[in-house]
Amino acid sequence: MKVEEKLALNAIKNHDESHIVLDEEACVRCETRICIRACPAGLYSVEPATNKVIVDHSGCLECGTCMVICPLDAVTWRYPDPGYGIRYRHG
Amino acid sequence: MSDGEELDVVVVGAGCAGLACAYELASNGLTVAVCERGDVAGAKNLTGGRLYLEPLKDLCGDLLEGAPFERTIVSESIVLTHGDASTNIRLDHASGEDRPHSATVLRAKFDQFLADRAGEKEAFVMGEQRVDELIREDGKVAGVMVGGEEVRAKVVVAADGVLSFLAREAGLRKSREPRHLGVGVKELIKLDASVIEERFNVAPGQGAARMYLGDVTDGLPGGGFLYTNKDSISIGVVVQMDELEQRGEEDTFSDLITRFKERPDVAPLIRGYELVEYGAHLIPEGGFDALPELGIPGLLLVGDAAGLVLNTGNLLRGMDLAMASGVIAARSILEFREGDLGSPECLEHYKKTLTNSFVIEEMRAHRKAPNILSNERIYKVYPPAVVDMLRSLFEVDEKGEGVPVKRAFKEMRRTVGTWAAMRDIMRILKL
Numbered sequence: 001m002k003v004e005e006k007l008a009l010n011a012i013k014n015h016d017e018s019h020i021v022l023d024e025e026a027c028v029r030c031e032t033r034i035c036i037r038a039c040p041a042g043l044y045s046v047e048p049a050t051n052k053v054i055v056d057h058s059g060c061l062e063c064g065t066c067m068v069i070c071p072l073d074a075v076t077w078r079y080p081d082p083g084y085g086i087r088y089r090h091g
Numbered sequence: 092m093s094d095g096e097e098l099d100v101v102v103v104g105a106g107c108a109g110l111a112c113a114y115e116l117a118s119n120g121l122t123v124a125v126c127e128r129g130d131v132a133g134a135k136n137l138t139g140g141r142l143y144l145e146p147l148k149d150l151c152g153d154l155l156e157g158a159p160f161e162r163t164i165v166s167e168s169i170v171l172t173h174g175d176a177s178t179n180i181r182l183d184h185a186s187g188e189d190r191p192h193s194a195t196v197l198r199a200k201f202d203q204f205l206a207d208r209a210g211e212k213e214a215f216v217m218g219e220q221r222v223d224e225l226i227r228e229d230g231k232v233a234g235v236m237v238g239g240e241e242v243r244a245k246v247v248v249a250a251d252g253v254l255s256f257l258a259r260e261a262g263l264r265k266s267r268e269p270r271h272l273g274v275g276v277k278e279l280i281k282l283d284a285s286v287i288e289e290r291f292n293v294a295p296g297q298g299a300a301r302m303y304l305g306d307v308t309d310g311l312p313g314g315g316f317l318y319t320n321k322d323s324i325s326i327g328v329v330v331q332m333d334e335l336e337q338r339g340e341e342d343t344f345s346d347l348i349t350r351f352k353e354r355p356d357v358a359p360l361i362r363g364y365e366l367v368e369y370g371a372h373l374i375p376e377g378g379f380d381a382l383p384e385l386g387i388p389g390l391l392l393v394g395d396a397a398g399l400v401l402n403t404g405n406l407l408r409g410m411d412l413a414m415a416s417g418v419i420a421a422r423s424i425l426e427f428r429e430g431d432l433g434s435p436e437c438l439e440h441y442k443k444t445l446t447n448s449f450v451i452e453e454m455r456a457h458r459k460a461p462n463i464l465s466n467e468r469i470y471k472v473y474p475p476a477v478v479d480m481l482r483s484l485f486e487v488d489e490k491g492e493g494v495p496v497k498r499a500f501k502e503m504r505r506t507v508g509t510w511a512a513m514r515d516i517m518r519i520l521k522l
Contacts, residue, residue: 001345001349001366002345003343003344003345003369006278006345006366006369007369009366009367009368009369010368010369010370032336034335034336037335037336037338037342037343038274038332038335039344040274040276040343040344040345040371041371042343042344042345061369061370061371061372062135063274063371063372063373064253064254064267064373065274065332065371065373067254068266068267068268068269068272068332068373069269069332069335078256079128079221079256081221082128082218082219082220082221082238083130083219085129085135086134086135086370087129087130087134087135088133088134088135088136088137088198088199088368088370089199089367089368090197090198090199090200090279090323090367090368091133091134091136091137091138091197091198091199091200091201091202091368091370
């Protein structure tokens with residue numbers, strides 16, 4: 001089962017606007033791109049055309065791993081607006 | 092809430108620390124509001140997990156009366172894994188219904204219960220209230236800003252979890268360090284209660300806890316876990332965050348859990364399951380030496396926000412420390428109810444009481460644990476060595492020969508290195 005299929009089972013209300021913003025200049029310089037492997041929801045990827053790291057905030061589990069692990073402090077991360085984001089039905 | 096009237100206390104975060112605090116305060120007549128960013132209490136919370144009950148008997152006995160526990164744990168096991176084989180140490184005990192020492196919980200249900208209990212005592216627990224910053228006045232914290240509105244209080248309790256933006260804003264912690272955090276990923280899978288009872292050999296209401304070490308995390312510090320709930324199982328892995336860099340490009344967390352579930356010693360336990368939820372959460376595992384300052388005047392940190400988690404390898408405790416710290420903070424605040432709740436003296440009282448309580452005493456006693464548990468040999472060397480040794484003892488080869496015990500031990504000693512093993516054992520015994 002792919003992670004996207006797992007995420008699709010969660011109760012979540014995605015905001016149009018992302019609560020995760022990347023500092024593109026820093027990401028270009030980044031050698032590890034650790035966010036791609038570290039995000040438990042697999043939201044980070046490389047855009048093939050531009051070779052840029054991109055993040056799709058929808059599906060975010062709000063764990064904060066990307067913000068903490070980023071070696072360049074390039075992830076600006078805040079809690080989604082009230083009423084949005086993951087809602088654990090079991091937790 | 093925006094009419095400018097000052098509350099006695101505003102608690103940020105409706106998790107188990109914040110709600111235990113609010114319940115204690117409201118039971119004693121203080122005006123308390125709990126601001127929760129999720130729709131309802133528990134909406135953003137995740138546990139493995141189990142709650143140890145004994146430490147909370149005095150502090151939270153009344154609050155936990157009738158709490159929605161999933162199952163009382165009567166079967167514990169640590170499993171060493173290597174390839175398709177494993178060995179385990181297991182304890183089955185009959186602590187039973189009348190004297191449970193720990194129970195599994197699911198946070199959505201559990202936190203909602205705590206919120207209801209706090210509500211009965213007239214604490215205001217409000218969802219969709221994201222606290223954006225602190226209000227500071229005259230050198231102390233005087234409330235919080237929620238969606239552009241001021242919520243004033245004599246003292247603020249930061250129960251805003253492991254990421255605690257409030258602790259950071261208050262300058263109590265610079266930033267979170269990857270080596271002090273575990274990344275936990277969990278699946279909640281449904282199974283009939285009777286199936287769980289049959290497979291884990293437990294009676295209705297009773298349950299099992301399993302910890303897995305070894306190649307479940309590809310030999311990295313961390314482990315797999317499995318806890319039985321009423322009619323579901325919490326299954327997942329925890330990996331120390333700073334070790335993630337060592338993992339392969341293509342290997343995601345989701346793959347790690349999938350492989351874990353496919354293990355021949357796990358798959359039969361969960362066969363026929365239905366996945367219903369996938370979650371992730373950080374765990375502050377830095378221990379005593381990574382503790383932040385516990386507050387500034389007018390702001391007290393509790394629970395995960397204060398880094399109150401104890402992982403000794405055989406015990407993983409967070410929720411009991413969280414609830415205890417919430418009640419201890421509440422009692423310090425109550426000590427000053429006739430005076431100034433936001434005073435430096437109140438903060439000192441909390442620091443002192445918490446430091447002298449089992450919460451920090453236990454963390455201090457196990458201060459070396461995070462270091463010892465970072466030793467990769469525990470995950471990479473010992474599980475394969477022990478499993479291979481046992482395997483050789485129980486096998487007969489094509490020549491019709493088995494391996495003598497003496498040779499099996501000698502082979503294991505060679506793999507682990509006698510002196511290195513002695514050193515590791517000595518370290519672990521000091522825990």
